[in-house]
Amino acid sequence: MNDINANNSYNRKPLSPKEQKALLQLQENTKDIADQNSYDLEKWLRARCFDVKKAEQMLRNSIEFKQKIRVNTLLQEYKPPEVLRKYLTGGFCGHAIDGSPLRVELFGKLDIKGLMFSTKKSDLEKTKLLQCESTIKDWAEQSKKLGRPVDGLTVIFDMADTGTSMLWVPGMQMYLHLVKILEDNYPEMMRRLLVINAPRIFPLLYKIARPLISDEMKQKIH
Known part of the structure; x- marks a missing residue:
């Protein structure tokens, strides 16, 4: 984990005058929404390339969506x-050296087909x-413990034992749907996704998945 820890410091680029103007405009447009500070609003802007309307x-x-699911x-x-x-x-x-959490996804061990036939889509969504x-x-606990803001998430995507069963398109669509839930509702949460133990079929898997992956997510895959 040393390489991960050594580079896990999260420093946002300072906003340009144009980006600062977009942030002020978004603050004005969302006055009716409670608990929206500038730091959080900036995440939504970055997720949409500082397009205020989007x-x-x-x-x-x-x-x-969160109110409907009763996320709170x-x-x-x-x-x-x-x-x-x-x-x-x-x-x-x-946790990484900066205190942010690390998560492992054991993709090769995942029986997505079995899970899809054994549980509801809504439960898969709620679990994500x-x-x-x-x-x-x-983040809140680590921020309090360390006395400074903690943010971001690094995902280690372990593809050991990934076989042709993962080429099942409905399963891949479901998996990417769950990733999209993260992207759409928790922008900038995932700092990066590190792929390890990539199998020979990785290029084929990525070719199938690529059209379903957002440009932002593609930039975070290493």
């Missing part, structure tokens, strides 16, 4: 079905949201 729409869509109750009230608790691979594995809310909670 960033505002993204934010409002996310708020509506997940940590206290939601318990994923037993099949997801047992067989949804991966999890948090510690629960992971995101747990990350935010961890």
